[in-house]
Amino acid sequence: MTWRLLLPLLTSFLLVWTAIPALSQSEWITEVETQCASCHDIEEVCENLDESESYWRETLDRMVGQWGVDLSEEEIATWARKLTDAPEKLRTGLCP
């Protein structure tokens, strides 16, 4: 492959990559409130903050697959990690 072919490919890859927004913690918490408190209380989430990452992957999978929540595969993985990362800190920002 020559640079003629490789360069546009690299450029478009970089463009797509940098276009993915990285949410700050507080933006993300707002996102959780918006996405997750319409069918049940946010307490449903708060009560389970001590659960494992795999619990959250399964639960988020079900929220998406069964109940139609709008999250991508990547978002499910990121959210599951964030939900288990610092439960106490998250509780302060998220829970009543």
Ligand code: HEC
């Ligand atoms: C469209 C409606 C709807 C939305 C939006 C929704 N949920 Fe749910 N959720 C449900 C229903 C219905 C149940 C109970 C049945 C079940 O557990 O599948 C539930 C149950 C739960 C439970 C309890 C599961 C357990 O172990 O008992 C958790 C935790 C949860 N949701 C988290 C979330 C999170 C996090 C979000 C945001 C990403 C979210 N939900 C958004 C409908 C929704």
